[in-house]
Amino acid sequence: MSNAGDAARSWSRSQSAQFQEELFEMLRIPSLSGDPAFAGDVRRMAEWLANHMAGLGLEKVAVMETAGHPVVYGEWMGAGEDAPTLLVYGHYDVVPAVMEDGWETDPFEPVVKDGKVFARGSTDDKGQLFIHIKALQAWLETAGAAPINVKILLEGEEEVSSPNLAPFIKEHLDLLRADVCVISDSSMTRIEEPAITHSLRGMTYIEVHVEGPREDLHSGFFGGATHNPALALAEIITKLFNEDNSIAVPGFYDDVAPLSDADRAMIAKTDISADEFKQATGVPGVWGVEAFTIKERVSARPTLEINGMWSGYTGPGPKTIIPHSAGAKISCRLVGNQDPERIWECLRDYIESIAPPTVKVSVSLLSTGRPALFPAELPAMRAAVRAYEKGWGHTPVFTRGGGSIPIVADIADMMSIPVVMMGYGLDSDGLHSPNEHYSLEMFARGIETAIVYLEELASL
Numbered sequence: 001m002s003n004a005g006d007a008a009r010s011w012s013r014s015q016s017a018q019f020q021e022e023l024f025e026m027l028r029i030p031s032l033s034g035d036p037a038f039a040g041d042v043r044r045m046a047e048w049l050a051n052h053m054a055g056l057g058l059e060k061v062a063v064m065e066t067a068g069h070p071v072v073y074g075e076w077m078g079a080g081e082d083a084p085t086l087l088v089y090g091h092y093d094v095v096p097a098v099m100e101d102g103w104e105t106d107p108f109e110p111v112v113k114d115g116k117v118f119a120r121g122s123t124d125d126k127g128q129l130f131i132h133i134k135a136l137q138a139w140l141e142t143a144g145a146a147p148i149n150v151k152i153l154l155e156g157e158e159e160v161s162s163p164n165l166a167p168f169i170k171e172h173l174d175l176l177r178a179d180v181c182v183i184s185d186s187s188m189t190r191i192e193e194p195a196i197t198h199s200l201r202g203m204t205y206i207e208v209h210v211e212g213p214r215e216d217l218h219s220g221f222f223g224g225a226t227h228n229p230a231l232a233l234a235e236i237i238t239k240l241f242n243e244d245n246s247i248a249v250p251g252f253y254d255d256v257a258p259l260s261d262a263d264r265a266m267i268a269k270t271d272i273s274a275d276e277f278k279q280a281t282g283v284p285g286v287w288g289v290e291a292f293t294i295k296e297r298v299s300a301r302p303t304l305e306i307n308g309m310w311s312g313y314t315g316p317g318p319k320t321i322i323p324h325s326a327g328a329k330i331s332c333r334l335v336g337n338q339d340p341e342r343i344w345e346c347l348r349d350y351i352e353s354i355a356p357p358t359v360k361v362s363v364s365l366l367s368t369g370r371p372a373l374f375p376a377e378l379p380a381m382r383a384a385v386r387a388y389e390k391g392w393g394h395t396p397v398f399t400r401g402g403g404s405i406p407i408v409a410d411i412a413d414m415m416s417i418p419v420v421m422m423g424y425g426l427d428s429d430g431l432h433s434p435n436e437h438y439s440l441e442m443f444a445r446g447i448e449t450a451i452v453y454l455e456e457l458a459s460l
Helices: 003-014 016-027 036-055 126-142 165-171 229-238 261-268 274-281 294-299 340-354 379-392 406-415 440-458
Strands: 059-064 071-076 085-091 111-113 116-118 149-155 180-183 195-200 202-211 305-311 325-334 360-369 397-401 419-422 437-439
Touching: 003 016, 003 126, 003 440, 016 036, 016 116, 016 126, 016 440, 036 059, 036 071, 036 149, 085 126, 085 406, 126 149, 126 440, 165 406, 180 406, 195 379, 202 229, 202 340, 202 406, 229 305, 229 325, 261 294, 261 397, 294 397, 325 340, 340 360, 360 406, 379 419, 379 440, 406 419, 419 440, 437 440
Parallel strands: 085 149, 085 180, 180 419, 195 397
Antiparallel strands: 059 071, 071 149, 111 116, 116 437, 195 419, 202 325, 202 360, 305 325
16 A cells, blocks of 8 residues: 555544534435435435535536436546546435334434444445545545546436436446446445455346236135135246245246356355354245255345235225235346346246136236346456455455346446445345444445555556
8 A cells, every 4th residue: 555545544534523424414315216205305415416526626527317316427537548447336315214114213314323323325325335435535635636537426216226327328438438337335244354246136027917806706605616816826926936946937047157166165155054044034944945055045046036915805804805806026036147038038928828717817027137247356356355455454255246236237238347346334234124324433444445446446
């Protein structure tokens, strides 16, 4: 680490109180992207970020329109044409939060307890995206320049599956051109074991609708001769799985990239025991295909999950009916080489083939997202390893994320650059849950690590 880098890190430590208060200002803005009633607050958050970046000396700062919520952009290109350019991606929108969900304090009034700030968006993703802005500021305030060029792209629709970001990127490829992208929207198991996520699963999300009689029927008059839509739906769902808990949909596994011995050895470094899994989730027992470890099942293998089911009467007291219809939402997490559109076709064709003739069954596609996998040996990945070692104080592990961030694959494909996912949160931070929180120590360590990463990229 150079003297300039050390100075930037030292200055960031001296500004911790100021940085935290600025973060708290962000957390007070309820930027709920999924609720139209909060559209004004989403825009207010975008404008706050734009004003903040402009105040730090970034150029081309703008709140840029999309078909939905706006994108915020800013850049510092003072390192020159020969220097690498880093694109920082983050999202400033959050999921809903109300006291009735189980929050102990107002989700949009930050409260610090035991070294953690409790507020919606603290770890997902306002706290983590702000780390990169503060790292760049530290370089500009101390050295007057950053060691590389930096572009910052912040969106306001990640929590609603980023419907307008890919078109935005495609339209602004020249503006966004960079050599590598970094995203901090992930986590680690414990603070002593930072994690670089080098793989994310894709997604195919469908809805199944079953219709029976024209309207709800009296179960005494018509039961026994009418195929109950709720039963028909249950019968369809049970046929989606084999006895060994694998997925029974023909063609589902055709394009799954097999795990090599090296892959499995890397995944094993972050595996958890059955007892740890039960303690973390509260389930009575672990489920799945026994040929794969728990960590492999939740990160490196595809899944099919029933996200919701509905039918009939669920109010107080009895109501003896045969319901008119039933429905289910089903999501599939996909891994390397699986095509979300092909999986949709496999699901649709199979469900239609097993649909009983006694009911009407329709299958619709709700959303898709492609998986992403980046080799751990890429130079930008190795630079991230060194940044964690110097800035965080520990050597990171490489891990596969079980979740989906569709824009990762879009950025990699459209811009032809690697995406490095440097997580600065904890698995236990409670993102999307009541009492979401973020460690202020990790916020500070993240800033120092991001400061180092800029210098490590400059040395490539």
